[in-house]
Amino acid sequence: MFHYTAETTASIQDAIAALETSLEEEQFGVLWRFNLREKLKEKGFDFERDYVVLEVCNPAEASRVVSGNVLAGYFLPCKIVVYEADGKTKIGMPKPTAFMNMLEDDALKSIAADVEVRLIGCIDRVANPRQENR
Numbered sequence: 001m002f003h004y005t006a007e008t009t010a011s012i013q014d015a016i017a018a019l020e021t022s023l024e025e026e027q028f029g030v031l032w033r034f035n036l037r038e039k040l041k042e043k044g045f046d047f048e049r050d051y052v053v054l055e056v057c058n059p060a061e062a063s064r065v066v067s068g069n070v071l072a073g074y075f076l077p078c079k080i081v082v083y084e085a086d087g088k089t090k091i092g093m094p095k096p097t098a099f100m101n102m103l104e105d106d107a108l109k110s111i112a113a114d115v116e117v118r119l120i121g122c123i124d125r126v127a128n129p130r131q132e133n134r
Contacts, residue, residue: 004120005092006127012050015089022122028058051083068108075099091123
């Protein structure tokens with residue numbers, strides 16, 4: 001699958017706040033927060049679902065990736081989406097490995113795999129806070 005998605009009973013705002021803390025622990029920062037529902041409403045479209053896109057970046061990893069292959073920058077920054085579906089808050093992302101596999105560069109695949117594990121860990125700490133010490 002090209003994505004990783006987990007769910008939680010936390011509200012979207014609580015999940016985002018916890019996610020930002022979790023990301024900081026891995027030296028990722030949120031560069032931008034895009035609220036799709038608000039933007040669509042501003043443009044005259046009804047979209048009732050809360051849907052927030054976070055663009056996240058670890059500057060050291062971004063530097064390594066783009067230094068290795070400038071085309072890798074097409075996939076930066078990483079996106080994490082937080083939204084409501086089926087009465088739950090979903091937290092998901094496209095897997096960095098899915099993107100980097102397109103470049104057929106083993107060094108980049110290795111970096112992407114590390115970043116992916118770290119981002120999944122951040123999501124899992126929010127979705128399953130009681131299992132944090134597994």
